[in-house]
Amino acid sequence: MTSRDIISIVDLTREDILHLCSFGAQLYAEDRSGQRLARIDSLKGKVLASLFYEPSTRTRSSFETGFRELGGFDPIGFSGTEGTSVAKGETIRDTIMMMQANHADVIVMRHPVDGSLQWAADVASIPVISGGDGRNEHPTQALLDLLTLYQFNNKKLDGLRIGLGGDLKNGRTIRSLTLALSHFHDVQITWAAEDPLGMPHDLEQNLRQRDVHVERKTSVAEVLESCEFYYMTRPQLERMKDVSQREIHALLKRYRIDAEAIAGFTGRLLHPLPIDSRLSEITADVAFSPVQGFYAQAEFGVFMRKALLYEILHDVPHALFSGELPHELQSGNNRIYRAPSGKLVGEKFVGLIESGICLDHLRLGTAQQIADALELVNRGAGVIAATWGAKSFLKTSLDALTERDLKTIALISPEPTINIVRDRAVQDKYVYLLCENDTCITRVITEDVPPKFYYDGNLRCRYCRRPYEIRNQKVLEDERQRFLNELAKSVHNL
Ligand code: CP
Numbered sequence: 161m162t163s164r165d166i167i168s169i170v171d172l173t174r175e176d177i178l179h180l181c182s183f184g185a186q187l188y189a190e191d192r193s194g195q196r197l198a199r200i201d202s203l204k205g206k207v208l209a210s211l212f213y214e215p216s217t218r219t220r221s222s223f224e225t226g227f228r229e230l231g232g233f234d235p236i237g238f239s240g241t242e243g244t245s246v247a248k249g250e251t252i253r254d255t256i257m258m259m260q261a262n263h264a265d266v267i268v269m270r271h272p273v274d275g276s277l278q279w280a281a282d283v284a285s286i287p288v289i290s291g292g293d294g295r296n297e298h299p300t301q302a303l304l305d306l307l308t309l310y311q312f313n314n315k316k317l318d319g320l321r322i323g324l325g326g327d328l329k330n331g332r333t334i335r336s337l338t339l340a341l342s343h344f345h346d347v348q349i350t351w352a353a354e355d356p357l358g359m360p361h362d363l364e365q366n367l368r369q370r371d372v373h374v375e376r377k378t379s380v381a382e383v384l385e386s387c388e389f390y391y392m393t394r395p396q397l398e399r400m401k402d403v404s405q406r407e408i409h410a411l412l413k414r415y416r417i418d419a420e421a422i423a424g425f426t427g428r429l430l431h432p433l434p435i436d437s438r439l440s441e442i443t444a445d446v447a448f449s450p451v452q453g454f455y456a457q458a459e460f461g462v463f464m465r466k467a468l469l470y471e472i473l474h475d476v477p478h479a480l481f482s483g484e485l486p487h488e489l490q491s492g493n494n495r496i497y498r499a500p501s502g503k504l505v506g507e508k509f510v511g512l513i514e515s516g517i518c519l520d521h522l523r524l525g526t527a528q529q530i531a532d533a534l535e536l537v538n539r540g541a542g543v544i545a546a547t548w549g550a551k552s553f554l555k556t557s558l559d560a561l562t563e564r565d566l567k568t569i570a571l572i573s574p575e576p577t578i579n580i581v582r583d584r585a586v587q588d589k590y591v592y593l594l595c596e597n598d599t600c601i602t603r604v605i606t607e608d609v610p611p612k613f614y615y616d617g618n619l620r621c622r623y624c625r626r627p628y629e630i631r632n633q634k635v636l637e638d639e640r641q642r643f644l645n646e647l648a649k650s651v652h653n654l
Contacts, residue, residue: 161471165281166289168625169336170298173653175519178317183467185458188311189448190450191463196229197402202474203230209264210281211255212248212477214289218433218458219291219300221638223268226466230474232641236262251607252276253485256283260481266473269339274307275601275623278582278651282489287472288477296624297401300468301432302336304461307352308438309389311460312428317344323383324351325415326393326441333432334393335363352377352385354411357395357401362627379414380421388427389453392417394436408439418443428453435566447632455609492563492610493592495590496643498577516541516557518579521571521634526573527552533568534558575632590630595621615647623649 161176172180190198191644208227212220216239224235232255237259238244246255252271269280270291276282277290277297283580292298310317320341326335328351341347341372349497350370351359360373367374384390395408422429431454446452512615522530527545541558554571561569561578569576582589594611595602601623602611612622630640 161468162541163287163476164472165284165287166225166299166468166472167277167281168297168651169302169340170289170625172299172303172340172343177303177306177340177343180464180467180471181307181317181419184304184307184463185311185315185431187463187466189461197430199470200231203227203232204468205478206473207263208235208237209262209267209269210231210235210239210257211259211267211269211271212237212239213241213269213507213641214292216238216270216291216411219270219298220258220268222304222461223300223465223469225288225292225462226446226469229402229466230362230470236264249606252280252601253283253489253608256288257483257485260284260286260479260510261483263481265476265478268468270638273363273601273604273607274597274599275595275609275621275625277605279601279607279625283485285482288473289480289612291469294624295332295335295339295396297339298332298337298432299336299340300332300465301461302340303468304335304457304464305391305430305432306340307460308453308457313388313455317341319346320389321350323381323387323390324349324359324393325353325383325390326412327357327395327416328353328363328393329357330396331393331432332589333389334359334564337391338367338372338374339370342367342372348375348386350372350375350377350383352380352416357411357415362608368579372396379528380417382603384422384425385568390417390425390429390621391430392424392431392442394431394434394441395439397436405438412439412441412525416441416443416444419449420447422449422451425451425623430454430457433458445505457570463485470508477627490610492612493647494592494593494613496613496630496639498589498635500579500586500589514557514584515582516559517561518581519554519556520551520577520579521591521632522552522554522569522576523573524550524552527554530554531556531567533560533572534565563608563610565566566592567603567611571605576628577632577634591635593628593630595624595626597621597624597626600624600626613647614649614651614653615644616649618643619647620651 267288267292274294274296277293281288429451451630531543531545537558541556544555577591579586602609
């Protein structure tokens with residue numbers, strides 16, 4: 161695993177996971193036999209950059225503890241962005257570059273936006289380990305969860321019966337844990353939650369494609385009857401817009417884990433923690449129950465993260481900072497090129513513009529909104545915003561659109577067709593794709609992440625890895641196929 165990034169649990173193989181669990185178990189055994197510092201020279205002189213844009217107690221401290229126990233320096237970085245230049249608008253890209261300029265050998269980062277960790281890894285020339293990105297993934301949590309299951313289940317991860325509860329929709333631990341379990345045989349997942357907190361459709365579909373048995377039950381009691389491990393999660397209030405604490409209380413009513421709910425349960429109750437004491441998704445008395453396994457689970461986080469840091473960094477020489485960025489970070493692969501007609505175009509299409517840009521197939525009534533958002537008038541461009549049948553279009557004498565312009569347009573009206581007009585003829589024509597996941601990093605204009613896709617049987621966003629469906633009806637089947645054929649087959653071949 162030398163020098164690897166850890167961004168998605170899907171990128172690890174079954175063998176990688178079993179190796180890390182076995183190594184984590186060995187570190188645990190060393191610890192319990194008084195050998196906590198047995199590997200103190202392993203990362204001597206190494207620097208960990210710990211960048212936590214979001215709050216954390218366990219993930220940050222366990223990485224830092226593991227790193228110190230391997231002999232690394234005290235970490236650099238931040239916990240919360242107040243007092244950093246992020247508060248002045250500095251991008252992820254520049255923050256990553258600055259950590260490398262400060263001689264970091266590895267970066268551990270948590271960020272509230274989906275896909276931000278893949279972007280950080282693209283920018284960095286040193287390993288990047290995700291401490292969680294938005295509601296997307298938390299791969300090292302999944303690894304420590306698996307180490308916990310491995311330890312509590314006689315070192316076996318096949319044949320597990322696991323129940324899930326709490327907030328399956330907004331929590332990243334559920335996504336990473338269930339995808340991690342998909343590396344193992346004969347795993348059965350059951351879950352119960354109210355609809356707004358239920359398992360996301362794309363995740364359920366992905367798990368089924370990966371041969372995991374997933375079943376929804378109607379009550380916690382039914383789930384507990386069918387599982388050996390019950391994994392409860394915290395409702396992610398901070399990721400739910402316009403939902404009050406009172407509403408979450410109502411959603412949890414039938415699904416809270418209290419002493420009564422677990423009476424008779426003989427398995428183990430796990431939770432990635434923290435438990436929200438205001439919502440009490442697990443009530444206080446349960447912490448003293450013999451089925452409680454979540455405090456031990458948290459300590460397994462130290463052993464797993466120590467194992468990971470050791471595997472990724474030992475015997476790796478210091479990286480020398482070049483001060484340069486990879487050029488491929490400048491452009492995306494999100495344009496479906498269409499055959500330009502080349503012919504002279506008439507009044508109804510480009511009106512009076514000789515040369516410029518015509519945005520076609522815009523959502524009805526959005527042309528003026530786009531002209532305003534792009535501030536075309538202030539930029540000295542002639543503008544005609546119009547509606548033609550069921551669509552709107554926008555003609556401007558502007559010479560070129562920046563990536564930020566294109567994103568602005570696609571955020572208002574997805575999949576616009578961009579016609580580049582020269583001498584009253586369309587010279588270049590493409591449909592611009594932007595990930596539809598509202599919380600994907602590619603939609604954050606100020607981060608300047610060029611949209612990228614790959615095709616593994618589904619068209620997917622490189623950053624948040626959500627599936628994407630091309631909807632522009634004008635794209636011909638051969639144009640669509642050509643576009644898909646030219647894409648990388650996995651996130652790593654881009
Ligand atoms: N489980 C977990 O990620 O905890 P923290 O948010 O405290 O890091």
